[in-house]
Amino acid sequence: MRLKGHYGNVITTFTLSLKGVSAKSFFHQLWSGMSKDDRFSIIQSLENRLDPEGRFYLRLDKQAAFQGNFRLSEQDPIKLEVSFINGHDSFQDQPSKLRRMLESEDGSRQVET
Numbered sequence: 001m002r003l004k005g006h007y008g009n010v011i012t013t014f015t016l017s018l019k020g021v022s023a024k025s026f027f028h029q030l031w032s033g034m035s036k037d038d039r040f041s042i043i044q045s046l047e048n049r050l051d052p053e054g055r056f057y058l059r060l061d062k063q064a065a066f067q068g069n070f071r072l073s074e075q076d077p078i079k080l081e082v083s084f085i086n087g088h089d090s091f092q093d094q095p096s097k098l099r100r101m102l103e104s105e106d107g108s109r110q111v112e113t
Contacts, residue, residue, distance in 0.1 A: 027082070027105075028105065030070055031102070031105045031106070032105075033068060033069060033070040034070045034071065034072075035071065036106075038070075038071060038072045039102070039106050041072060042058070042072070042102065043099060043102050043103065043106070046095050046098060046099055046102075047095050050094055050095060050098065053083075054083055054094050055081050055082065055083050056081070056082045056083070056098065057079070057080070057081055057082075058072070058079075058080040058082070059072065059073055059074055059077035059078070059079055059080070060072065060073060060077055060078045060080060061073035061075075061077065061078075062076055062077060062078050065078055
């Protein structure tokens with residue numbers, strides 16, 4: 001889909017649907033491409049990154065992403081919306097389940113909350 005920004009610049013959106021092994025591989029690549037500090041920051045701010053429908057939001061540095069490095073950024077970001085949660089999970093269960101998944105991916109740094 002093509003949209004126009006405030007100044008007439010073209011904004012391109014992509015929708016990608018991945019399930020199973022493909023989804024795990026994509027997320028693993030994204031997570032492992034981030035610094036430990038960014039991963040820690042994401043885990044600490046998890047509740048603020050989830051909406052009631054189970055969507056998880058990240059904003060990544062556009063230039064760094066094109067070089068294969070994934071870094072959190074609020075300046076001209078790539079806005080990423082990820083849905084991990086199936087329809088059977090309640091909103092109250094989502095943050096703790098996602099936190100456990102992220103911490104297991106991170107392995108090297110467990111976060112106490």
